Amino acid sequence: MSETRSSSRLANLWDDAKAAAMNEPQRLLYRSNLLGSDKRITNFGGGNTSAKVMEKDPLTxxxxxxxxxxxxxxxxxxxxLDGFSTLYQDKLNGLKQIYRGVEFEDEMVGYLPHCTFNLNPRAASIDTPLHAYVPKKHVDHMHPDAIIAIAASKNSRELTRAIFGGEIGWLPWKKPGYELGLCLEKFCLENPDATGVVLESHGLFTWGDTAKDSYETTIRIINRAIEWFEQNTAGKTIFGGVARPTLSATERRTVAARLMPAIRGLISASEPKIGHFDDQNAVLEFVGSNELESLAALGTSCPDHFLRTKIRPLVVDFDPAKPDIDKTLAGLTEAVEEYRKGYAAYYERCKRADSPAIRDPNAVVYLVPGVGMITFAKDKATARISGEFYVNAINVMRGASTVSTYVGLPEQEAFDIEYWLLEEAKLQRMPKPKSLAGRVALVTGGAGGIGKATAARLLREGACVVLADIDQSALEAAEQDLSSAFGKDFVRPVRIDVTSEEQVISGFTQTSVEFGGIDILVSNAGLASSAPIEETTLALWNKNMDILATGYFLVSREAFKLFRTQKIGGNVVFVASKNGLAASPNAAAYCTAKAAEIHLARCLALEGAGEQIRVNVVNPDAVLRGSKIWTGEWKEQRAAAYNMSTDELEEHYRSRSMLKRSVFPEDIAEAIYFFASDMSAKSTGNIINVDAGNAQSFTR
Structure with missing residues (x-):
């Protein structure tokens, strides 16, 4: 029976009417999704669920x-549903006959495919025996903070009995695998009235005769632990009390924006990294505490936490009481190198004869007193999720250290999981990274035709993209479209008027906080105007120069600052125009400003080459479809200049081209991608014309 709880507890979300219309696998899915919807129950990718179901054998x-x-x-x-493995239970039981003991338990994973039911292609996980051998129809294995706080306490066995009596058992630490599955079976057979078990330094197993029973038991047991901790930590000093002040939200982001590109540059030698910043209350409480250094050094306890966050975090030397970011930046190189040495020493202490080679020795988690937590990984989702796991670890340390003594996973056990041959095999099966994985691009004019097509092209290759545009409504629409197509982790919008120095600086600051830095600048924001020279006002002239020359200068300057901070090179692509090379009638302001863009690119190519900063230009011509420029007066003005209707313009431009082909935003995006990628790694100061052929704009 489910216990009644206050609104601060986990809610019982089970809907009998919904569940009644489902078959058993569907109820398993329903239960799984409910449990996974709350990070207090388990984090992304953590935990697993199962059900033993009677089905017709397709063979017999x-x-x-x-x-x-x-x-x-x-x-x-x-x-x-297709995320579940299905296996014959009798064949899983039969594996016991060939099990050769704990020294050989890893080989049992190779037998799981032989137990597959109905040719299901979904690979079974290492945790399959843990579910198979619990003699209950429905089993939940979760990693709730409140339970792991018990499991990671020095006296976890005594706490388990004090909180749950005999209803929930306790088992000592054992690496997930076949042997642990047999231990769970033995516990269940010896304790038939138990409804679950706490695994030391690991998590919670619960079970039931029906899907609903199992779900409600899981919720009830976690709620009981939450309630016990609230009662027993009330009024107590947390993490040894406050040692450092917390900076304001604005100050925290300012510090993070300075730190993240510097850290990113130091750790991206082998592969580019993406950053994530978190300054939620739980993090700030921890990084401002007296016990920050001592607890951080112990590392995490739960294997899922550890695999995401590494052996331990790096605590950044920063004093929020006397903020000196320049001093901190000056000490980062040594701090990162010391962490690497420490990690290499850990590897040497713990490696076994068949251990895989040492992996990336850099920290994943960076704790900044008074500021928050920074995490870096190969992509944004992994960086964000790693941060979420460390927040779970903070919550665990909070509970365990307040009611007992927190105990991290023993170093050798941690190493054996991190460098587990089965884990290494899983890593080797990962798909090859996309060509721009780990790169960050900022695209000005990102909500327009060329800008949005470029963003999509870069996103398709794995880049994270910041869409910068002055048009707020168009920006929101573009962000929604691209996030839906490529995932919210990969896209961020920022409103920038490229003629505003303040807004440009702010936009790059936001980019640093959101992703950790920048690798690619696509300077594309623009306008078009047409007027005979005697009708060209100073305002019109200045507007062209402000957007197309000054704007390109401002965004390039800020990009160069970040590139030089990171010291890992950089890439600038200017979207200029055929008109920057070939004059057009009645467009002096526009053509002159576009020519300025091209010459600015050449100057920057000279300045950046020594630091592997490449600067190149793409020159479009007559990109009518999807372009905001061609929805305004420019279209009427160009039609008037050629003495034709606006409906005739696209055919006019197609016909006048040497190749007799129309040019689309996607064509420009392809050229931009070429310059942004390693395919053009040995090109700088170059121009690609995407104009279907125009002899006047041939480069000389």
């Missing part, structure tokens, strides 16, 4: 028991 027609269990690499919160 007989009814057989089938284990449905979350497959390898899945996430219970977002899993679909």
């Amino acid at each position: 027609g007989a009814m057989v028991e089938v284990l449905w269990v979350k497959g390898s690499g899945g996430d219970v919160g977002t899993i679909k």
Whole structure:
């Protein structure tokens, strides 16, 4: 029976009417998604669920028991039915006959495919035996902060009994795998009235006869732990009390914007990294505490936490009481190098004869007193999720250190999980990174035709993209479209008027905080105007120069600052125009400003080459479709200049081209991608014309 709780507890979200219309696998899916919807129950990719279901054997027609269990690499919160592995329960039971003991338990993973039911291609996870051998129909394995706080306490066994009595058992630490599955079976057989078990330094197993029973037991047990901790930590000093002040939100982001590109540059030698910044209350409480250094040095406890956050974080030397960011930046190189040495020493202490080679020795988590937490990983989602896992670890340390003594995972055990051969095999099966994975691009004019097409092209290759535009409504629409197509982690909008020095600086600051720095600048913001020289006002002239020359200068200057901070090169692509090379009638202001863009690019190519900063130009011509420029007066003005209707313009431009082809935003995006990628790694100061052929604009 579910216990009644206040609104601060986990809610019982089970809907009998919904569940009644489902079959057993669907109820497993329903239960999984409910449990995964709350990070207090388990984090992304953490935990697993299962159900033992009677199904017709496709070979014999007989009814057989089938284990449905979350497959390898899945996430219970977002899993679909095809994310579950299905295995014959009798074949899983038969594996006991060939098990050769704990020294050989890893080989049992190789037998799991032989137990597959109905040719299901979903690979079974290492946790499959943990579910198979619990003699209950429905099993949940979760990693709730409140339970792991018990599991990571020095006296976790005593705390488990004090909180749950005999209903929930306790098992000592054991690496996930076949042997642990047998230990769980033994516990269940010896304790038939138990509804679950706490695994030391790991998490919680609960079970039930029905999907609803299992779900409600899981919620009830976690709520009981939450309530116990609230009662027993009330009024107590947390993390040894406050040692450092917390900066204001604006100050915190300012510091993060200075630190993140510097850290990113130091750790991106082997592969580019993407950053994530988190300054939620739980983080600020921890990084401002007296016990920050001592607890951080212990590392995390739960294997899922550890795999995401590494052996331990790096605590950045920063004093929020006397903020000196320049001093901190000056000491970063040594701090990062010391962390690498420490990690290499850990590897040497713990490696075994068959251990994989040492991996990236850089920290994942960076804790900044008074400011927050910075995480870096190969992509934004991984960086964000790593941060979420460390917040879980903070919550665990908070509870455990307040009611007992927090105990991290023993170093050798941590190493054996990090460098587990089965984990290494999983890493080797990962798909090859896309060509721009780990890169950050800022695209000005990002909500327009060329800008949005460029953003999509870069996103398709794995880049994170900041859309910068002055048109707020268009910016919001473009961000929504691209986020839906490529994922919210990869896209950020920022409103920038490129003629405003303040807004440009602010936009690059936001980019640093959101992604950690920048690799690619696509300077594309623009306008077009047409008027005979005697009708060209000073205001019109200045507007062209402000946007197309000054604007390009301002964004390039800020990009260069970040490139030089990171010291890992950089890439600037100017979207100029055929008109920068070939004069056009009645467009002196526009053509002159576009020519200025091209010459600015050449100057910057000279300045940046020594630091591997490449600067190149793409010259479009007559890109009518999707372009905001061609929806205004420019279209009428150009039609008038050629003495034709606006409907005739596209055909006019197509016909006048040497190749007799129209030019589209996607064509420009392809050229920009070429310059932004390593395909053009040995090109700088160059121009690509994408104009279907125009002899006047041939470069000389």
